[in-house]
Amino acid sequence: MRSIVDDALLKPVYGAYGESPLSTLRYFSPVSCLSPDVMHDINEGVMMLRAEFVVKSLVCKGAISMKTITD
Numbered sequence: 106m107r108s109i110v111d112d113a114l115l116k117p118v119y120g121a122y123g124e125s126p127l128s129t130l131r132y133f134s135p136v137s138c139l140s141p142d143v144m145h146d147i148n149e150g151v152m153m154l155r156a157e158f159v160v161k162s163l164v165c166k167g168a169i170s171m172k173t174i175t176d
Contacts (some may be wrong), residue, residue, distance in 0.1 A: 108115070116122050127135040163169045 125135040127133055160169075160174065164171055164174075
Protein backbone atom coordinates (compact mmCIF):
# COMPACT_ATOMS: atom_id res chain seq x y z
CA MET A 106 0.00 0.00 0.00
CA ARG A 107 1.42 3.37 -1.02
CA SER A 108 1.45 6.36 1.31
CA ILE A 109 1.86 10.09 0.75
CA VAL A 110 5.35 9.80 2.18
CA ASP A 111 6.31 7.38 -0.61
CA ASP A 112 4.29 8.91 -3.46
CA ALA A 113 4.03 12.70 -3.79
CA LEU A 114 1.19 12.32 -6.34
CA LEU A 115 -1.10 11.17 -3.51
CA LYS A 116 -0.74 14.41 -1.55
CA PRO A 117 -3.51 16.32 -3.37
CA VAL A 118 -5.74 13.24 -3.35
CA TYR A 119 -5.80 13.07 0.45
CA GLY A 120 -5.19 16.76 1.16
CA ALA A 121 -2.24 15.91 3.38
CA TYR A 122 1.03 17.56 2.50
CA GLY A 123 3.08 16.63 5.52
CA GLU A 124 3.08 15.78 9.17
CA SER A 125 0.82 17.92 11.34
CA PRO A 126 2.65 20.30 13.69
CA LEU A 127 0.17 19.15 16.33
CA SER A 128 1.67 15.64 16.23
CA THR A 129 4.77 16.92 18.02
CA LEU A 130 2.73 17.71 21.15
CA ARG A 131 3.26 15.14 23.88
CA TYR A 132 -0.32 14.63 25.10
CA PHE A 133 -2.25 15.41 21.94
CA SER A 134 -3.08 13.30 18.91
CA PRO A 135 -4.40 15.16 15.84
CA VAL A 136 -6.11 11.93 14.76
CA SER A 137 -8.16 11.29 17.89
CA CYS A 138 -8.40 14.65 19.68
CA LEU A 139 -9.84 17.02 17.08
CA SER A 140 -13.48 18.02 17.32
CA PRO A 141 -16.05 16.66 14.85
CA ASP A 142 -16.67 18.52 11.61
CA VAL A 143 -20.20 19.84 12.08
CA MET A 144 -20.81 20.70 8.41
CA HIS A 145 -19.90 17.19 7.23
CA ASP A 146 -22.01 15.62 9.97
CA ILE A 147 -25.03 17.72 8.99
CA ASN A 148 -24.65 17.60 5.21
CA GLU A 149 -23.86 13.88 5.00
CA GLY A 150 -26.13 12.66 7.77
CA VAL A 151 -29.03 14.53 9.31
CA MET A 152 -29.79 16.92 6.45
CA MET A 153 -30.19 14.13 3.89
CA LEU A 154 -32.68 12.30 6.12
CA ARG A 155 -34.64 15.49 6.85
CA ALA A 156 -34.83 16.44 3.19
CA GLU A 157 -36.12 12.96 2.33
CA PHE A 158 -38.77 13.21 5.06
CA VAL A 159 -39.94 16.65 3.87
CA VAL A 160 -40.20 15.57 0.22
CA LYS A 161 -42.10 12.39 1.13
CA SER A 162 -44.48 14.40 3.32
CA LEU A 163 -45.16 16.94 0.58
CA VAL A 164 -45.79 14.22 -2.00
CA CYS A 165 -48.12 12.29 0.35
CA LYS A 166 -50.11 15.46 1.09
CA GLY A 167 -50.41 16.24 -2.61
CA ALA A 168 -48.62 19.58 -2.30
CA ILE A 169 -46.12 18.55 -4.97
CA SER A 170 -45.81 15.65 -7.39
CA MET A 171 -42.85 13.37 -8.02
CA LYS A 172 -42.96 14.46 -11.67
CA THR A 173 -42.39 18.08 -10.58
CA ILE A 174 -39.44 17.03 -8.43
CA THR A 175 -37.77 14.87 -11.05
CA ASP A 176 -38.29 17.20 -14.02
